[in-house]
Amino acid sequence: MQKFEIVAREDFSDVTYLLEVRHPLMAKAAQPGQFVIVMSHPEGERIPLTIADYDRERGTITLVIQAVGKTTREMQRDCVLGSSLYGVTGPMGIPSHVGKAKKVVCVGGGLGVAPVFPQARAYKEGGAYVIGIVGFRSKELMFWQDKFGAVCDQLIVCTDDGSAGIKGMVTAGIKKALREHDDIDEFVVIGPPVMMKGCAEATRAHKVKTMVSLNPLMVDGTGMCGGCRVKIGSEVKFACVDGPDFDGHLVDFDDLMTRLRRFTEQEKAAAQRWSENCRMASVPQSLKTAPPVEEAELPDPFDEVPGG
């Protein structure tokens, strides 16, 4: 069975890490906006992850992951340099439509900086003037500033605490871009749902096209289970096959956020069980009857609104 070797790993913070994975065919086929479904080991959960970069010559794809629950924490622990992912399916989803826009603003909130990067690069290669807006809670959490900046004509940095760039959320960056440029053709926004919602509201009055990348729960990723359904205007769409990119002015973000919360209790329980098993595996047999230590609260991805 083919294995997909991790040829590079970088840790951006306690919870955010990058894996560069050898997969020549995927690297050849990947387009901006697409994602893969990963299984880290044979019994592992299948999780969707955006292809944040691809290098056709090296034959690798890059994933940037936030450890928010059982599987992403398990991968954070186990996916070390030289180890392999068990399964990588894709590329999935419709590639982002990189049209003939002359001036584009690419907005990444926190982790969203990684998935928006290939789109910014594609626009730049197509000759567009690219304005990048990145938002983080603070300077220490920033990553890819140079890599992202290299494909932008102008880069606007926003931090919640003002430790770098503008003090404020990415919507402050959007207002600045709209003030300085009256000829913006399109916004591309990727980040937590509440941040994308805020950005779509900020551009609505200006009637500038605003594309967002949605992250509903996915199971099969092939349009069969309906788990990833999202409301787009008066239509119901499946993000895995009809997206993940959609017109942000039509997305029902409240419905998306409600559906994302459906399994919170089960997700917490799974993470807690996994965490307890890890602890038990590392203590001597004689102590394994001891009661489990109180589990620290897991980060709630909805509280994480970096730059949002």
Ligand SMILES: Cc1cc2nc3c(=O)[nH]c(=O)nc-3n(C[C@H](O)[C@H](O)[C@H](O)COP(=O)(O)OP(=O)(O)OC[C@H]3O[C@@H](n4cnc5c(N)ncnc54)[C@H](O)[C@@H]3O)c2cc1C
């Ligand atoms: C198209 C797409 C692209 C994504 N790209 C990235 C990425 O590049 N980097 C990244 O860190 N995360 C990405 N995600 C989210 C990632 O899939 C989830 O964080 C991951 O599945 C969580 O699994 P867990 O067991 O660690 O946490 P869990 O405890 O299972 O879940 C934590 C939170 O993650 C979300 N989630 C859980 N299961 C899924 C699922 N099967 N599909 C989607 N979301 C889920 C839920 O909102 C939940 O509240 C993407 C999701 C989608 C749909």
Ligand code: FES
């Ligand atoms: S994940 Fe099953 S239909 Fe999209």
